[in-house]
Amino acid sequence: MERNALAQTLDCGQCFRWKREADGSFTGMAGGRWAHISEDNFADVVKDKFWAGYFDMGLDYVGIRLEFCRLDPLLEKAVAFAPDIRILNQEPWEAMCSFIISQCNNIGRIKGIISRLCTAYGEEAENGMHAFPLPEKLASLKDEDLLRLGCGFRAPYIIDAARRVSCGSVDFGVLKGMPLAEARKKLTCVRGVGPKVADCTLLYGMHRLEAFPMDVWMKRAMKTLFPGRTPEFFGRYAGIAQQYIYYYSRSNPQIFKEDALKA
DNA sequence: GACCAGGTATTGC
DNA sequence: GCAATACATGGT
Numbered sequence A: 001m002e003r004n005a006l007a008q009t010l011d012c013g014q015c016f017r018w019k020r021e022a023d024g025s026f027t028g029m030a031g032g033r034w035a036h037i038s039e040d041n042f043a044d045v046v047k048d049k050f051w052a053g054y055f056d057m058g059l060d061y062v063g064i065r066l067e068f069c070r071l072d073p074l075l076e077k078a079v080a081f082a083p084d085i086r087i088l089n090q091e092p093w094e095a096m097c098s099f100i101i102s103q104c105n106n107i108g109r110i111k112g113i114i115s116r117l118c119t120a121y122g123e124e125a126e127n128g129m130h131a132f133p134l135p136e137k138l139a140s141l142k143d144e145d146l147l148r149l150g151c152g153f154r155a156p157y158i159i160d161a162a163r164r165v166s167c168g169s170v171d172f173g174v175l176k177g178m179p180l181a182e183a184r185k186k187l188t189c190v191r192g193v194g195p196k197v198a199d200c201t202l203l204y205g206m207h208r209l210e211a212f213p214m215d216v217w218m219k220r221a222m223k224t225l226f227p228g229r230t231p232e233f234f235g236r237y238a239g240i241a242q243q244y245i246y247y248y249s250r251s252n253p254q255i256f257k258e259d260a261l262k263a
Numbered sequence B: 001g002a003c004c005a006g007g008t009a010t011t012g013c
Numbered sequence C: 001g002c003a004a005t006a007c008a009t010g011g012t
Helices: A005-010 A049-054 A061-071 A073-081 A092-102 A107-121 A135-139 A143-147 A152-166 A172-176 A180-187 A195-205 A216-225 A231-251 A254-262
Strands: A018-020 A026-030 A033-037
Touching: A005 A018, A005 A026, A061 A073, A061 A231, A073 A231, A092 A107, A092 A135, A092 A152, A092 A172, A092 A195, A135 A152, A143 A152, A172 A180, A180 A195, A216 A231, A216 A254
Parallel strands: none
Antiparallel strands: A018 A026, A026 A033
């Protein structure tokens, strides 16, 4: 049951533009750059400043894991399942748009939609890949353009988000300096952005590590694994705890069924 | 063919 | 406030 460290981070549900190759390496895009990353070249890749930032190399994950393991035995279990998860520094607009698309959708289809969106509207980059489309680009589209790509009922949400970001009514630079609750409230002004997508934007796109997205899996996990606890229980890196718990829960759904049998 | 997928907006009590 | 429902789409 060995999962390589790279897969734990790139395949744990926080990002959608990496493709796992047959040999366990990954190819994908971030910040308009293409990369092929493997266990072997990872150390070299993160010598580059951009990738070091993307992979959050400046944060002491060893220490944070230690804290988590001391905090709660079930959290310790989740950490042990995929200890090498790191929270990536994704672009805020890409994170927001990606998680708008994620609602009521499955990971495979989310990746497919995003891939088509990039091919159709993103700037061309290396190896025939495309950057994530700029908000200005998507702001000029009609619902129909996005329906063609399979966006479904999320099409108008994406366009509203693109408009608000490109006109500056939602300004990630400003949100960065705001208290979490305030930034969250501002984000939910966008149609199609509720508390969950707002928290995903804050955690994955703005590196607000205290943000704690509550999707169906996390609700289940909180109820059965951490009854009576709130996100605050996990401290200022609650978002990282969330990622450990989310991935552990997704990968071991039987833990909920066993619980149901006992009841 | 019904049911589900990292939700949200709208409506009705 | 809180439960119910519609919202496109593709895969089991």
